[in-house]
Amino acid sequence: MSELFVPNMNCANLILPYPEEIAKKTGSSGMIVSIREIYLLLARQVDDSDPQEAAALREIADYYPDIYRGELMERDSRGNWVGDANDWDELTDEEKIHRGNANAAIAALDWLRHQLEGAAYDYSTVEDVTRVRRELSAIAI
Structure with a gap:
């Protein structure tokens, strides 16, 4: 990849591109990453060193919806995923x-x-x- 590529997003996911060689091997052009999961991952990394920053990152993550394989997922009051009824x-x-x-x-x-x-x-x-x-x-x- 010689040219700069900006990740695509839909306000809930980032689509990160693979290098051309990897894309040819896997048959996939990129990876879908949930913005919410990125913030939660960052919060877990700073949990021990800076609990206040971790709490702030978790609060930010709460503003983004849950994603599973690029699809929005609803959660019930207990935090369990609500399946599609159809x-x-x-x-x-x-x-x-x-x-x-x-x-x-x-x-x-x-x-x-x-x-x-x-x-x-x-x-x-x-x-x-x-x-x-x-x-x-x-x-x-």
Whole structure:
């Protein structure tokens, strides 16, 4: 690459070009990098040496959307990615089973949390409820 190349961007991604030799080998002309992830990476690098700068970099990162392979990704209140509701036909059988199992596990945990909220005020079960809550907190992602 003898000429200067400015990375393209769409306000959420940077598209960084590969040198011509690498592009010919890989068949790809560049790499997509999330602006948010760049700021989060910089924040992780200065976490130990300058926590205030790391906090400022994380605050800046919060202004940019989440990106996965160049596509905008939505997150729910727990920070989990929200999948596209219309992508069922595009999924493989394994992905469909995984999504079904994950949704069933979430539903079971939601039912268990509801039951725990109702049982918390009964003195005969308060120790068991506390133990289960602690175990759920330990496995929470």
